[in-house]
Amino acid sequence: MEEDIKVDEGHASLTNPVEAVEFIKLTKCDSLAAAIGTSHGAYKFKGQQSLHFDVIEQIRENVKKAGLPPTPIVMHGSSSVPQSEVERINAAGGKLDPSARGVNEEEYLPAARLGVTKINIDTDGRLVWTRVHREFFRDHPEQFDFRPPGKIFMEEYANFIAHKNGKLGSAGKLDEVRASLKA
Amino acid sequence: MIVTTAQLYKVAYGKFAVGAYNINNMEQVLGLFRGCIQSKAPFIIQLSKGARAYADKRMLEAMIRAAEVIFPDAIFAVHLDHGDEASCYDCIDSGFYSSVMIDASHESFDNKTRRSPNGWLTALTQRESAWRPNWANSAGWKKTSRWMKGTPA
Numbered sequence: 001m002e003e004d005i006k007v008d009e010g011h012a013s014l015t016n017p018v019e020a021v022e023f024i025k026l027t028k029c030d031s032l033a034a035a036i037g038t039s040h041g042a043y044k045f046k047g048q049q050s051l052h053f054d055v056i057e058q059i060r061e062n063v064k065k066a067g068l069p070p071t072p073i074v075m076h077g078s079s080s081v082p083q084s085e086v087e088r089i090n091a092a093g094g095k096l097d098p099s100a101r102g103v104n105e106e107e108y109l110p111a112a113r114l115g116v117t118k119i120n121i122d123t124d125g126r127l128v129w130t131r132v133h134r135e136f137f138r139d140h141p142e143q144f145d146f147r148p149p150g151k152i153f154m155e156e157y158a159n160f161i162a163h164k165n166g167k168l169g170s171a172g173k174l175d176e177v178r179a180s181l182k183a
Numbered sequence: 184m185i186v187t188t189a190q191l192y193k194v195a196y197g198k199f200a201v202g203a204y205n206i207n208n209m210e211q212v213l214g215l216f217r218g219c220i221q222s223k224a225p226f227i228i229q230l231s232k233g234a235r236a237y238a239d240k241r242m243l244e245a246m247i248r249a250a251e252v253i254f255p256d257a258i259f260a261v262h263l264d265h266g267d268e269a270s271c272y273d274c275i276d277s278g279f280y281s282s283v284m285i286d287a288s289h290e291s292f293d294n295k296t297r298r299s300p301n302g303w304l305t306a307l308t309q310r311e312s313a314w315r316p317n318w319a320n321s322a323g324w325k326k327t328s329r330w331m332k333g334t335p336a
Binding site: 031033035070111114118120122150153166169170171178 | 203
């Protein structure tokens with residue numbers, strides 16, 4: 001959950017693609033955080049929902065028609081809130097809403113191909129932290145050193161990041177980026 | 184190596200997405216860099232207003248500078264997440280940030296446009312150099328690299 005941001009489920013509305021282009025024209029922004037069906041926090045959706053690919057596509061088309069340079073779309077609140085994480089946290093003393101759902105990770109790359117270039121992921125990382133620490137202290141109630149769970153967390157967090165980068169399509173692109181910086 | 188967010192966009196646009204991950208503490212920083220090196224991925228570090236207050240913005244900057252030394256192969260941008268006018272100016276002036284975001288999502292269309300950082304920057308051209316900083320020449324960078332060299336290993 002990103003701080004100070006609360007969007008009620010009922011009030012979360014989508015970006016108007018015509019307004020989006022007007023905004024890009026007036027501000028010359030480098031990227032635009034558009035509302036394309038996501039929201040912050042662990043309680044995004046009830047049940048499975050999909051991103052609004054039609055809105056993403058329309059923004060891209062309108063930008064092109066207006067003769068503006070391609071404008072990357074930023075997707076906020078893009079955590080997937082894996083059910084397995086929620087279950088493990090709750091099995092270790094947590095009380096998270098088991099009906100919480102996030103964005104389907106398989107939709108990251110199709111969205112990226114339509115111009116979603118920055119994908120913000122925070123909640124899923126917090127779930128990793130909570131799961132590791134709850135499980136550690138449940139299984140080792142006699143311990144009070146913060147380094148053993150910290151070590152596990154860093155390893156789990158690295159694996160989590162590598163997994164996400166795989167889904168985003170950014171994994172393996174480091175050399176391409178390096179080459180473009182030299183060009 | 185810290186690059187601008189625009190440089191990452193240039194490579195990624197239409198092909199893949201760059202992950203933008205928030206950090207609040209040391210364990211997250213080390214885990215993030217390890218994960219990105221492990222998967223050979225460029226990335227964006229996001230600092231929220233909340234994180235800058237929780238961990239102190241100077242502590243966050245110092246941790247990122249240290250991680251840059253520990254992981255010389257990493258390529259990433261540093262971004263202000265959900266800023267307001269004051270935090271945007273502060274980040275631009277610091278010369279450390281690659282990009283800033285202003286959150287005007289609850290404003291009317293006219294106010295959104297007025298509050299956009301690039302909206303003010305068209306009027307404030309002298310800030311343009313801070314907005315797209317040349318890292319090698321930025322005063323903040325030199326100061327910090329000296330500080331890094333002076334830090335006992």
